[in-house]
Amino acid sequence: MTRSDLFSFTPGAVVVATGAAAAVGATSYPLGSLVRPGPGFFPLILAIALMVMGVGVLVETYVKTRATTTETPATDTRFAWGALGCTFVSLLVFALSVERIGFVPATMILIAICGLVERGRDWQKLVLVAICISVLGSVVFIWGLGLPISAFGGS
Amino acid sequence: MHRRVLLATAAAMLALATGFSGSAALAADTYPEKPVTIVVPFPPGGSTDLLARKLGESIGEQLGQPVVVENRGGAGGTVGANYVASSDADGYTLLMGVTGSNAISAALRDDLPYNPVTDFDPVSIVISSPLALVVNADSDFKSVQDVLTYATENPDTFTHGTPGVGTSMHMAGELFGLKSGTKLVHVPYKGSAAALQDLLGGRIDAMFGDILVTSEYINSGRLTALGVTGTQEHFLLEDVPTIAEAGLPDYAAFSWQGVFAPAGTPPENLAKLYDAISTALGSDDLQSLFRERGFLVEGMTPADSKAFIASEVEKWTAVVDAAGLKK
Amino acid sequence: MELLEGIQTGLLTALSWHALLYCFIGVSVGTFVGVLPGIGALAAISLALPLTYYLDPTDALIMLAGIFYGAQYGGSTASILLNLPGTATAAITCLDGYPLAQQGKAPLAIFVTAINSFVGSSIAILLVMGFAPVIAEFALEFGAEDYFAVILLGLVAASTLTIGSPFKALSMVALGLLLGMVGTDVNTGQFRFTFGFFELADGFSIVAVAMGLFGVSEIIANIGQSQSVIQKVGHIRFRDMLPTRAEWRQIIWPTLRGSGIGSFVGALPGTGPGIASLMAYATELRLSKTPERFGNGALEGISAPEAANNASVQSAFIPMLSLGIPGDAIVAVLMGAMILHGITPGPNLINQEPQMFWGLIMSFWVGNLMLLILNIPLIGMWVKLLSIPYHLLYPGILVFICIGVYSADNNVFDIFVVLGFGVLGYIMRRTGFPATPVLLGFILGPLLEENFRRAMLLSKGDATVFFTSPISAVFMVLSLIFISSVFVPGLRDRLARKRPEVVEDPE
Numbered sequence: 001m002t003r004s005d006l007f008s009f010t011p012g013a014v015v016v017a018t019g020a021a022a023a024v025g026a027t028s029y030p031l032g033s034l035v036r037p038g039p040g041f042f043p044l045i046l047a048i049a050l051m052v053m054g055v056g057v058l059v060e061t062y063v064k065t066r067a068t069t070t071e072t073p074a075t076d077t078r079f080a081w082g083a084l085g086c087t088f089v090s091l092l093v094f095a096l097s098v099e100r101i102g103f104v105p106a107t108m109i110l111i112a113i114c115g116l117v118e119r120g121r122d123w124q125k126l127v128l129v130a131i132c133i134s135v136l137g138s139v140v141f142i143w144g145l146g147l148p149i150s151a152f153g154g155s
Numbered sequence: 156m157h158r159r160v161l162l163a164t165a166a167a168m169l170a171l172a173t174g175f176s177g178s179a180a181l182a183a184d185t186y187p188e189k190p191v192t193i194v195v196p197f198p199p200g201g202s203t204d205l206l207a208r209k210l211g212e213s214i215g216e217q218l219g220q221p222v223v224v225e226n227r228g229g230a231g232g233t234v235g236a237n238y239v240a241s242s243d244a245d246g247y248t249l250l251m252g253v254t255g256s257n258a259i260s261a262a263l264r265d266d267l268p269y270n271p272v273t274d275f276d277p278v279s280i281v282i283s284s285p286l287a288l289v290v291n292a293d294s295d296f297k298s299v300q301d302v303l304t305y306a307t308e309n310p311d312t313f314t315h316g317t318p319g320v321g322t323s324m325h326m327a328g329e330l331f332g333l334k335s336g337t338k339l340v341h342v343p344y345k346g347s348a349a350a351l352q353d354l355l356g357g358r359i360d361a362m363f364g365d366i367l368v369t370s371e372y373i374n375s376g377r378l379t380a381l382g383v384t385g386t387q388e389h390f391l392l393e394d395v396p397t398i399a400e401a402g403l404p405d406y407a408a409f410s411w412q413g414v415f416a417p418a419g420t421p422p423e424n425l426a427k428l429y430d431a432i433s434t435a436l437g438s439d440d441l442q443s444l445f446r447e448r449g450f451l452v453e454g455m456t457p458a459d460s461k462a463f464i465a466s467e468v469e470k471w472t473a474v475v476d477a478a479g480l481k482k
Numbered sequence: 483m484e485l486l487e488g489i490q491t492g493l494l495t496a497l498s499w500h501a502l503l504y505c506f507i508g509v510s511v512g513t514f515v516g517v518l519p520g521i522g523a524l525a526a527i528s529l530a531l532p533l534t535y536y537l538d539p540t541d542a543l544i545m546l547a548g549i550f551y552g553a554q555y556g557g558s559t560a561s562i563l564l565n566l567p568g569t570a571t572a573a574i575t576c577l578d579g580y581p582l583a584q585q586g587k588a589p590l591a592i593f594v595t596a597i598n599s600f601v602g603s604s605i606a607i608l609l610v611m612g613f614a615p616v617i618a619e620f621a622l623e624f625g626a627e628d629y630f631a632v633i634l635l636g637l638v639a640a641s642t643l644t645i646g647s648p649f650k651a652l653s654m655v656a657l658g659l660l661l662g663m664v665g666t667d668v669n670t671g672q673f674r675f676t677f678g679f680f681e682l683a684d685g686f687s688i689v690a691v692a693m694g695l696f697g698v699s700e701i702i703a704n705i706g707q708s709q710s711v712i713q714k715v716g717h718i719r720f721r722d723m724l725p726t727r728a729e730w731r732q733i734i735w736p737t738l739r740g741s742g743i744g745s746f747v748g749a750l751p752g753t754g755p756g757i758a759s760l761m762a763y764a765t766e767l768r769l770s771k772t773p774e775r776f777g778n779g780a781l782e783g784i785s786a787p788e789a790a791n792n793a794s795v796q797s798a799f800i801p802m803l804s805l806g807i808p809g810d811a812i813v814a815v816l817m818g819a820m821i822l823h824g825i826t827p828g829p830n831l832i833n834q835e836p837q838m839f840w841g842l843i844m845s846f847w848v849g850n851l852m853l854l855i856l857n858i859p860l861i862g863m864w865v866k867l868l869s870i871p872y873h874l875l876y877p878g879i880l881v882f883i884c885i886g887v888y889s890a891d892n893n894v895f896d897i898f899v900v901l902g903f904g905v906l907g908y909i910m911r912r913t914g915f916p917a918t919p920v921l922l923g924f925i926l927g928p929l930l931e932e933n934f935r936r937a938m939l940l941s942k943g944d945a946t947v948f949f950t951s952p953i954s955a956v957f958m959v960l961s962l963i964f965i966s967s968v969f970v971p972g973l974r975d976r977l978a979r980k981r982p983e984v985v986e987d988p989e
Contacts, residue, residue, distance in 0.1 A: 050660060080703070080705065114880070202822075368806075
């Protein structure tokens with residue numbers, strides 16, 4: 001079995017592990033009985049179901065690798081780490097900053113971070129977008145709907 | 156330059172927050188210098204929201220600064236209460252607290268991140284409202300005494316629906332069981348509408364419900380009120396006795412709403428707010444709101460409110476402990 | 483005769499200039515917030531509610547209701563164009579709407595949803611007018627065991643509409659159900675899986691989950707491929723939006739069936755949003771002679787759920803207007819609006835406030851007509867949005883998603899939730915796990931548990947109640963038919979016929 005074959009078992013394993021973790025969590029709540037289920041009852045059943053399904057995924061993967069089908073899954077499972085990182089960081093920064101420095105600056109930062117990872121970025125147009133979004137967002141959310149954040153500055 | 160001014164302001168506010176008497180006296184003269192925020196720990200549209208807005212309007216006019224209502228809902232009002240508890244104690248962030256957020260939750264939960272008694276300085280308990288013990292009009296229960304007899308003979312059988320664990324309706328039911336030495340079956344729902352639906356459909360026996368909402372069904376003949384949970388009869392439900400009169404002496408349970416500031420707020424600011432609230436309570440606008448919604452005016456002073464909250468926490472802690480509900 | 487009188491009263495109210503104005507404002511705002519990703523009807527109505535404190539109560543209600551059903555028209559637009567659903571309903575529209583958009587048929591898809599929405603609403607309004615009290619009394623007959631059976635049917639439907647690896651899909655149903663357990667246990671008040679985060683006491687926000695799993699993960703997947711799929715859809719002629727005669731024939735029955743299912747499910751308070759669309763979609767999938775087209779841009783796959791959704795929104799007013807019992811969270815806020823105007827909805831509303839009752843219902847007609855007229859010319863504009871280069875479009879979408887989920891409770895925590903589910907959604911689509919079952923499980927899980935436990939509590943632990951209650955028994959049998967339809971050989975073969983795994987992964 002090659003390394004990429006082993007890698008293809010990861011999703012199923014993660015599902016089983018998630019189910020196991022949830023099962024452990026569920027047992028910390030009173031289970032009750034079938035007749036009078038407690039708060040832990042449903043979560044435990046679901047966690048076990050998740051584990052079983054995860055095993056099913058693993059078996060399925062095993063059958064597929066054994067059968068050596070014509071499809072080559074390698075191209076599909078390529079992760080776009082740059083896009084993932086950019087989105088992660090930009091949302092994180094926006095969440096942390098919007099109540100402290102205001103909607104407009106937080107928007108500018110979010111758009112700037114997105115611009116940083118984009119190849120062939122067009123800063124002029126991006127600035128235009130930032131201004132449009134800031135104005136539209138301020139009008140709709142702060143002025144129109146009265147959200148408790150300021151356009152500029154903390155709230 | 157700008158930055159320095161900001162820092163100075165921040166430092167001054169910090170001083171206020173820690174309650175230096177000198178700067179507090181100074182603050183009382185000028186408070187409020189900017190808009191005051193009342194946090195409503197529920198989504199807009201409920202009775203707490205409406206009360207906060209009407210009250211805020213009047214307070215704002217009297218103090219010469221706008222009062223802004225901010226809705227921060229979640230977890231039965233505790234998310235909003237927690238937000239205010241950890242805000243600056245300068246009198247600019249207030250909470251419209253209720254029985255659940257500022258008393259029952261403390262009795263119920265060990266993991267509550269704030270303490271309703273020590274983390275807040277109450278400005279005033281503004282209103283209270285009793286609940287009504289209602290049954291389906293087709294039900295065999297015609298009086299509180301019927302319920303008591305039935306519940307005594309058939310423990311763990313009489314069902315009452317509530318809008319959730321830890322609501323004042325739930326506590327009213329638990330207190331009923333505790334005082335009468337019976338055991339009722341608590342059937343929690345997500346919100347009172349769902350509970351009402353099962354009561355109308357005859358699937359649960361009773362409900363301790365909001366007077367305004369249930370009075371619609373009582374007047375249309377679909378529900379019967381057996382008793383009110385307050386200490387006197389209620390003007391929206393004439394001829395309905397209190398539960399205490401009807402066979403369960405000493406029984407009293409009601410929900411209330413009040414304005415709270417974070418602990419450590421300068422007493423002068425509290426006093427100013429309290430004065431504004433008591434004036435507001437006399438206004439025609441609020442008086443007619445209270446009549447419409449069945450609220451009883453309380454308008455307690457800050458000191459009375461503080462003692463009241465302590466007694467409420469104590470009362471519900473006893474009930475929660477006796478019923479074994481502690482989380 | 484009473485009905486005609488009511489209609490007359492209603493028309494006089496709904497056609498007054500101020501009612502028309504507020505109705506127009508309501509449906510316009512509704513369309514707009516429906517299109518904006520992240521901010522749903524609930525948030526918009528909650529935020530607009532304080533503004534109506536000073537309006538005439540009937541006008542206020544007409545406007546707020548307009549936002550509610552207007553948002554349903556707009557809600558499908560962002561789903562079809564950008565795979566950005568803010569609700570479970572919209573997530574179902576995404577299943578076939580987004581593939582249609584990628585085939586360059588976005589104008590057709592949006593036009594069809596507008597027509598379906600109108601038809602669905604109209605049928606439901608007729609029901610409200612003629613039979614509201616009767617339907618409401620029938621809905622009162624539904625107990626916890628009956629709701630459990632209805633929701634179980636929904637879950638069975640959700641599990642059978644999955645395409646691709648059944649284990650991957652079913653594991654995602656289970657994951658969704660588990661995610662639904664997060665928060666306060668209704669029966670005991672116990673916090674479950676909150677990890678000390680007080681903000682999780684009410685569970686994950688559904689908007690944040692949907693926006694993360696679909697919207698944010700879609701954006702991550704599209705960044706860097708801006709010139710390929712998305713771009714070419716932007717150049718479309720306007721006449722492309724009209725369906726051909728064959729396409730009309732294709733959608734007419736699904737639309738009617740969807741309207742029926744939606745009207746029924748919507749009138750049941752306590753089934754929650756999304757179930758109507760889900761059942762309508764699953765029904766079409768089961769009835770179709772060519773089920774393999776579903777998930778690849780089948781018109782029936784958007785017609786039935788859209789009609790069902792709009793029908794359910796209108797019929798959700800039935801229990802509120804005739805009994806004072808709101809059917810879902812949004813109607814509850816509308817009822818709050820009535821109460822704060824001094825009108826407490828109850829069994830006597832029709833007699834006590836005929837002007838409001840009939841005015842509101844007639845305004846539904848006015849509003850839906852306005853929406854149809856308003857939305858068709860807008861199609862061109864929305865589709866033009868796609869001609870904006872993606873790398874300029876997505877930062878704006880991210881901002882709107884963030885601020886939209888923030889607006890629900892004014893809490894930054896929900897932005898972190900969106901972020902988490904965005905990353906999860908991206909990993910899932912890269913590894914071939916579908917996102918729709920997660921969302922459906924997430925919605926159905928808590929309802930299923932709540933009603934099961936309540937049924938057991940009220941029946942004193944007698945599990946046979948699920949079969950002895952006639953309503954419950956009917957739905958249990960329907961679930962069985964659904965399950966067996968998957969396993970009966972002929973049907974299974976037809977379903978098992980090669981269907982590419984493309985629902986969630988358009989590349």
